[in-house]
Structures are given as C-alpha cells and as structure tokens.
Amino acid sequence: MTTRRKFLKTAGVGVAAAPLATPALAQSTITWRMQTYAGPALAEHVIDPAIKMFNQIAGDRMQIELFYADQLVPTGELFRAMQKGTIDAVQSDDDSMASPTEVTVFGGYFPFASRYSLDVPVLFNQWGLNEIWDEEYSKVGVKHISAGAWDPCHFATKDPINSLEDMKGKRIFTFPTAGRFLSQFGVVPVSLPWEDIEVAVQTGELDGIAWSGITEDYTVGWADVTNYFLTNNISGAWAGHFFANMDRWNELPEDLQTLFKVCCDQSHYYRQWWYWGGEANLRVNGTKMQLTTIPDEEWATVEQAAVKFWDEVAAESETKAKVVDIFKRYNAEMLKAGRPYRYG
Structure with missing residues (x-):
C-alpha cells in the first residue's frame, strides 16, 4: 500500500518524473491537485489522456498535477479532502469516496440500474440525473462537473x-x-x-x-x-464522475471551465469504446x-x-x-x- 508517509518521502521524485508534470511554470499559472480512484495501470486509460490533453492546451495558464489511488489521501477520504480544498478535483464514484449526499448510494454499481454503458450518460443528460447531482453537491460545496460510464460489474x-x-x-x-x-x-x-x-x-x-x-x-x-x-x-456500467472544490471551480475563467469539461467528455468517450471493445475481446481471446x-x-x-x-x-x-x-x-x-x- 502507498501510505501517506511513504508518499511524502517520495512525492518529489515521483511528481518530477511524471509525464503529466510541467517543469517551468509562470508565476501566474493556476495549479490544481487532482486525485483519481484508479491506480497507475488503470489511470493510464481512464484519466491520464484527458489530463495530459488539458495541460497541453492550457499551457502556462493552468496545469493539473494528477495523483493516483491513495497517494494523497485514502479513497474513502477523497470527498472531505476536496470539500476542504486539500485536493482541488477528484475522479471517483460517489460511493467509493464516501460522499455525504443523498445520491451516494447510486454511485459506482447500483444493482441493475443499467444494462449498457450508454445507459449512464443518457440517464444523466436526458433523464434528469445531472440536475439532481448538481443540486446535491452544490449543497455541500462541491461542483459536480460530469458523469460517465465505466465497465460492468x-x-x-x-x-x-x-x-x-x-x-x-x-x-x-x-x-x-x-x-x-x-x-x-x-x-x-x-x-x-x-x-x-x-x-x-x-x-x-x-x-x-x-x-x-x-x-x-x-x-x-x-x-x-x-x-x-x-x-x-x-x-x-459503473457510474463515475469528475468533481471539483466549488471555490476553486468558481475562480476559473469561463474558458478554462469549458476546457476542463471538454477534456472530461473526451475521457468519457475514450472509456466507452475502450471498455466495450475490451470486454468482448478478452472474453473471446483472453487466456x-x-x-x-x-x-x-x-x-x-x-x-x-x-x-x-x-x-x-x-x-x-x-x-x-x-x-x-x-x-x-x-x-x-x-x-x-x-x-x-x-x-x-
């Protein structure tokens, strides 16, 4: 397990060597710390490409330092850390990060709520779940940015x-x-x-x-x-989300908010085909x-x-x-x- 004590000893080396890090930033650069629920091998697909894309486009205006499962805080403490501003943004489901909202029980895998991965974005974008999640998280000082599907359980x-x-x-x-x-x-x-x-x-x-x-x-x-x-x-399909501390989100210029949303959508799209094709291929060809x-x-x-x-x-x-x-x-x-x- 990557403990917080071990992380503090090795963080300088790890972050400096990470491909998502940007070596020399202008003084005016906005910097965020983001933690995902995923470990490094999984993050390579479910989050790394989106954050790399964001950092490349945002350049000196804003950079996001990405941390993996349990590196800064245990996954079960992600919500509290984000709410307090210790972490600026999070990728997780509500259930895993122990969100104190009325919708937490529906995060991750709510039994038989979906049959296919496309069910999740349809439920959020066409059936009203986005509005419910936005209202629930606004009550507790967190911005619900985007929901998407992962793999089946x-x-x-x-x-x-x-x-x-x-x-x-x-x-x-x-x-x-x-x-x-x-x-x-x-x-x-x-x-x-x-x-x-x-x-x-x-x-x-x-x-x-x-x-x-x-x-x-x-x-x-x-x-x-x-x-x-x-x-x-x-x-x-697993229902997962991107979240941000509300104050940090509101401080961003509108175009950077839009860029972050676009990169989140790209991440959701990547997972749609990566999981859908992967599930079938490995059932047939996996050994x-x-x-x-x-x-x-x-x-x-x-x-x-x-x-x-x-x-x-x-x-x-x-x-x-x-x-x-x-x-x-x-x-x-x-x-x-x-x-x-x-x-x-």
Whole structure:
C-alpha cells in the first residue's frame, strides 16, 4: 500500500518524473491537485489522456498535477479532502469516496440500474440525473462537473461460480452499495486499499473481486491471480464522475471551465469504446481466466432481489425516491423499445 508517509518521502521524485508534470511554470499559472480512484495501470486509460490533453492546451495558464489511488489521501477520504480544498478535483464514484449526499448510494454499481454503458450518460443528460447531482453537491460545496460510464460489474474469483450457492462465504472486494446488495446471497464484502487487492487474493485474504469487468482484470493484474470470470453481472456500467472544490471551480475563467469539461467528455468517450471493445475481446481471446455462467433462471432471482433493494433505498428519502423512479421509468421505456435497447 502507498501510505501517506511513504508518499511524502517520495512525492518529489515521483511528481518530477511524471509525464503529466510541467517543469517551468509562470508565476501566474493556476495549479490544481487532482486525485483519481484508479491506480497507475488503470489511470493510464481512464484519466491520464484527458489530463495530459488539458495541460497541453492550457499551457502556462493552468496545469493539473494528477495523483493516483491513495497517494494523497485514502479513497474513502477523497470527498472531505476536496470539500476542504486539500485536493482541488477528484475522479471517483460517489460511493467509493464516501460522499455525504443523498445520491451516494447510486454511485459506482447500483444493482441493475443499467444494462449498457450508454445507459449512464443518457440517464444523466436526458433523464434528469445531472440536475439532481448538481443540486446535491452544490449543497455541500462541491461542483459536480460530469458523469460517465465505466465497465460492468463481474466476479473474478479463484474458485468457479456456477450457481448462487457458490457465492456463499466468498470474501469479495467490492463497492459499499454492491456489497450491501450482494451480502443477502452470502457474499462477505471486504474493504481494502485498491493497491492491496492483488496481494490479498494471493494470500487468501480475498476469494475474489467484484469491482470491474474483464478489461480491468487484465489491465491491473487481477487476471493473474484469479482463475474464473463470471459472465453474469449486477450492473451494466459503473457510474463515475469528475468533481471539483466549488471555490476553486468558481475562480476559473469561463474558458478554462469549458476546457476542463471538454477534456472530461473526451475521457468519457475514450472509456466507452475502450471498455466495450475490451470486454468482448478478452472474453473471446483472453487466456488467463475461464468463463463461468449462472443459468438465467437462477440469475433471475438476483434481478428480482434488485427490485426489492431499489424500493428499500427509495424509502430512505425523497431524493432517493426520485432517482429510483427515474431508473424504473427509464428501464421500462428501454424494455418497450425492444432490441437493441432491451430484450429478454
């Protein structure tokens, strides 16, 4: 694990050597510190290109120093650090960064809220989620900049999962809300620093991971320590966001705000094709994990449990009820639309 103490000892070397660093800045250059939920291998795809693009275009006007998972603060403290201004911007889901808002439960993988990655931007841009997120984060001094989709949520495990019975007792690294949902099927959710996961699987502290799709399993090394990949998923796409401290955001000139938004959109677009193509390619051509599947009839009980879970969450507050209502209406419309939107 990259501890904060170790980071302070090595930060000077690491930042100076980082490709995103800019050696000589004008005195008037605006500088931000941004931390992502992702470790270096994953960040190479989910955030590095966008920040490199921003820094190249902004030049001496503004530069963003990018830090990876747990480098400045643990992921679970990202929200507080950003709210206080210790960190200027964050890439994460609401759930992982322990956001104290009414929408936190929907961040990351809310069970069966989406089937495909395109569902996420449609829900935010056409079905009203952007407005709800903007309102919730404005209340707590944080700017919600942009939402996008990542990969679906699958199990990668050391032992095969061919039935719901096989899930029982499995110690799984996953997101808080996903863990809360999966625990009813005997899954034991485990929370650990992101960089500790591979070793935890090797030592037996974890039986598997339900944190990503197969693209990330290969990219970050988890496919090297797990043997099986379950093709059933509990969500078609992770919902993640870009955020900024509200004061820092408001201090930016309008054109730099626009540039940051454009680079965020480029990041969302990159992930759309990187994950979509990667998931299919590695299922067909990957050699490190064997695919397993729980029969549709049995998996239907998990989908039915999700509907009950949605209702439980909706009962917790008016805002949560509003979001759940949008999910229900959206999925009902997709089902009526038929193929390729929904079927079965």
